[in-house]
Amino acid sequence: MGHAHAHGHGSDKDRSQGRGRRLLIALALNLGITVAEVVGGVVSGSLALLADAAHNFSDAASVLVSYIAWRISRREADRRRTFGYARAETVGALINLTTLFVIGIYLVYEAANRLFNPVEVAGTTMLVVGVIALVEDLAAAWVLRKDTGSLNVKSTYLHMIADALATVGVIVGAIVIMVWGSGVSWIDPAITALIAVYIFVHASHEIREAIAVLMDSAPRDFDYDAVVADLKAMPAVEDIHHLHVWQPEEGKVALEAHVAVSEPDLGEVTDMTERMRRRLHERHGVDHATIQVELAGRVRHDTKLIRNE
Missing domain, CATH: 3.30.70.1350 (Cation efflux protein, cytoplasmic domain)
Structure with missing residues (x-):
């Protein structure tokens, strides 16, 4: 009997202290976005702003889970976990993505309710908070850009980019309301619904990848x-x-x-x-x-x- 073993140590080198620090910075930025959008959403009455706040809060939780999973994944293999702890990051991703689906369902419900029961939205407040959120979204993405070689961090990075795009939608909605007034109040729940659709599309793709790893699947392109x-x-x-x-x-x-x-x-x-x-x-x-x-x-x-x- 002969045995050949190929060992890759690149992942151990990639799990640097710098990655953990950048995840914590991204966490702080996302929490800042969430607080700003919740306050702005309550003051302005914007459901789209509150929807984006919910999405950003889920991203903050996602970054926190990613950080905890990253810490666990750095543990050395032992007699119980002979393959090591690297899959902790995949488990964390699965938790985050499942939560995203729940949030998406709730946003669809709220958008439908607001569409049939419209309320006045303060476009100026919505615009100001939206711009602040956009800056923080882009800052969080910039912080994480160096670690996109990791699928776990890349997933979080893509969430930040997508959040920035969703925030652009909020800003567009605010401008529309400021220009055309309350007659276009439907734009707020419409944008909320679009954010929910994005969540479903994005999360469904990512969750398939996480499940594939946990099911011991070969890579999709493996011949x-x-x-x-x-x-x-x-x-x-x-x-x-x-x-x-x-x-x-x-x-x-x-x-x-x-x-x-x-x-x-x-x-x-x-x-x-x-x-x-x-x-x-x-x-x-x-x-x-x-x-x-x-x-x-x-x-x-x-x-x-x-x-x-």
């Missing part, structure tokens, strides 16, 4: 057949079975396989597995490979990928 063909093309390889591919953490690919070979020499087998490891990394982006080599004439177990009992 399973090409890997099998590539390994079978190597000298002395007779068969490949029990090939499993998954993501132990965001952005990392792991693989394990049983390789039946006709070469009985242990030294040659060891060199062969090393060549396989390099090929998997260079051609298919596999960061960690565990290869169990078996003598082709001695393979007696079931070679199906999943055994049905």
Whole structure:
């Protein structure tokens, strides 16, 4: 039996103290946005402003969960968590995205209620607070831009950009109300509904990615057949079975396989597995490979990928 292991340490280097500091700064900025928009929404009567405040508060909670998850993910592997704690960030993302769906449903309900029961909206207050929120949204995105190599932080970064776009919608609504008056009060719940639609679209895409990691799915673009063909093309390889591919953490690919070979020499087998490891990394982006080599004439177990009992 031979084993080849490829270890990637890039994620450990990426989890710098600087990332944690930037997440905390983004958290403070989002909380500032939330407070400003809640006050402005209550004073102006703008549901769109309150909707954006709810969205920004969820983002503040998201950044907090991301920070906590980042802290947990830095722990070393132990006897209970032998793969380490990196997936803590994915679990945090799943919590945040589920909360976003709940907020989106609530905003749709409030928008419908306000559409049938309109109230007067103070456009000037809505505009001023909207501009303040836009500046803080862009500042939060700017702070996080250096860590977008991390899927967890990139997700938060994209939320900040999207929040800025939603705030632009609030500003446009304020200008419309200031120019045309209360006759266009429907613009406020309409913008609220659009923010809710954005939340649904954005969160549904992100949650699929989080679930894929937690379900041990291979990356969407991983070419399973090409890997099998590539390994079978190597000298002395007779068969490949029990090939499993998954993501132990965001952005990392792991693989394990049983390789039946006709070469009985242990030294040659060891060199062969090393060549396989390099090929998997260079051609298919596999960061960690565990290869169990078996003598082709001695393979007696079931070679199906999943055994049905």
